[in-house]
Amino acid sequence: MTDPTSARVAGHYFDGRTSARRAVALTLDAFGVVHVQGSDVDRFEPMAGISVSEPLGGAPRLLMFRDGAYCEVPAQPDRDAFVAALGHSDSHVVRAQSRWSWVAGSAILLLVVIAVGYRFGLPWLAEKIAERIPASIVATLSDQTLALLDRAAFDPSKLPEGRRNRIAEQFRQLTPPGGVPVPHEVLFRASPEIGANALALPSGTIIVTDELVKLTENDAEILAVLTHELGHVHERHGLRLLVESSVVGFVLTWYIGDVSSLAASVPAALLQARFSREHEAAADAYGANMLKSNGLSPALLASMLEKLEASHGSPGAAADDKSINDYLASHPATRERIEALRKR
Numbered sequence: 338m339t340d341p342t343s344a345r346v347a348g349h350y351f352d353g354r355t356s357a358r359r360a361v362a363l364t365l366d367a368f369g370v371v372h373v374q375g376s377d378v379d380r381f382e383p384m385a386g387i388s389v390s391e392p393l394g395g396a397p398r399l400l401m402f403r404d405g406a407y408c409e410v411p412a413q414p415d416r417d418a419f420v421a422a423l424g425h426s427d428s429h430v431v432r433a434q435s436r437w438s439w440v441a442g443s444a445i446l447l448l449v450v451i452a453v454g455y456r457f458g459l460p461w462l463a464e465k466i467a468e469r470i471p472a473s474i475v476a477t478l479s480d481q482t483l484a485l486l487d488r489a490a491f492d493p494s495k496l497p498e499g500r501r502n503r504i505a506e507q508f509r510q511l512t513p514p515g516g517v518p519v520p521h522e523v524l525f526r527a528s529p530e531i532g533a534n535a536l537a538l539p540s541g542t543i544i545v546t547d548e549l550v551k552l553t554e555n556d557a558e559i560l561a562v563l564t565h566e567l568g569h570v571h572e573r574h575g576l577r578l579l580v581e582s583s584v585v586g587f588v589l590t591w592y593i594g595d596v597s598s599l600a601a602s603v604p605a606a607l608l609q610a611r612f613s614r615e616h617e618a619a620a621d622a623y624g625a626n627m628l629k630s631n632g633l634s635p636a637l638l639a640s641m642l643e644k645l646e647a648s649h650g651s652p653g654a655a656a657d658d659k660s661i662n663d664y665l666a667s668h669p670a671t672r673e674r675i676e677a678l679r680k681r
C-alpha cells in the first residue's frame with residue numbers, strides 16, 4: 338500500500354556495527370512508518386523510534402534508530418519536508434535563532450546590558466578603584482598633567498605674586514565641610530587659549546587662570562570657584578573619570594592590540610575629562626556647604642557660573658562660534674546649576 342502523499346528522500350544507511358555505507362531510499366508512509374530500502378537493506382521503522390540530529394549548517398541530517406543503526410540524509414530539495422513529516426520539530430533555540438524578531442530582541446537586550454553596565458557599573462567600579470590608587474601615583478599623574486598643560490596651554494601668571502598669595506591664603510583659612518581637611522595647592526596660570534577657567538588635578542592642585550581672576554569683582558568670587566574645585570578633589574572626580582576612560586581605553590587598546598599607547602594617553606585623558614552632571618552637582622553642593630559654613634553666600638558661585646558662561650559665549654550668541662559648543666560640552670546644564678545654587 339502506497340500513499341500518494343508519502344515523502345521520499347535519498348540517503349546512506351549504516352548498521353551501527355560495521356563501517357559499510359549503503360545507498361538507500363527512505364520513504365514515510367501514511368501509517369508513520371519509515372521504509373529504508375537499498376540493494377541489501379530493507380528495513381521498516383516506526384517514526385516514533387527514530388531521532389533526528391539538529392540541523393548543522395550544510396551537514397547531513399542523521400536519522401538514528403534505537404538499535405544503533407542510522408541513516409545520513411544529505412541536503413536535498415525534499416529533506417526539510419521529510420524531516421517535518423517525521424514529526425521532528427527543531428529545538429527551541431534553533432527555531433528561535435532563525436526568527437528575526439528573536440535575534441533583534443537579543444541584540445537589543447545585549448545593548449541594554451552594555452549600556453546599563455557603562456552607565457552604572459563603570460562609575461561604581463571607577464569609584465572603588467579610585468579609592469585604592471596610592472597617593473604617590475596620584476601625585477605623579479597630576480604632575481605629568483600639569484607639565485603637559487604648562488607646555489601646551491599655560492603661560493606663567495601675570496598676576497602680582499602678592500595677589501596670588503593672598504587668594505591662596507584666604508582659601509586656606511576656610512573651614513572645609515565637616516572639618517575634614519582636603520590637601521590642596523592653588524596655582525595661577527595665564528591662558529589666552531583656555532580663557533577664564535579653573536581646574537582641579539586629582540592630587541589637589543587647583544589651577545586658576547588669570548582670565549578667571551579678571552572676571553571677578555572681589556576675592557570672595559574666586560574663593561567660591563575654589564570651593565567647587567575642592568569638591569571635585571574631595572570626591573575624587575578626576576581620578577574616577579580617569580579610571581573610567583582608562584577602563585574603556587584599556588578594553589579598546591586590548592582589542593586593537595596596542596597597550597603601550599595607553600600609558601602615554603593618561604595626561605591627555607585627564608585634560609579631556611568632562612565631568613558628568615552628577616559630578617558637577619556634587620562639587621556645587623560641596624562648594625555651597627563650604628561657603629555657607631564660612632559665612633559666604635552660595636550665590637557667589639552662581640554668579641561666577643554666569644560670568645563664566647558669558648565669557649565663553651552665551652547659548653543665545655552666534656551658533657557658529659565654536660567656543661560656545663566647547664564650553665557647553667564641558668559644563669552641562671549650567672542654567673540648572675545656577676538656579677540650584679541660588680536656592681541654597
Ligand SMILES: [Zn+2]
Pocket residue numbers: 565569612617620
Ligand atoms: Zn566642576
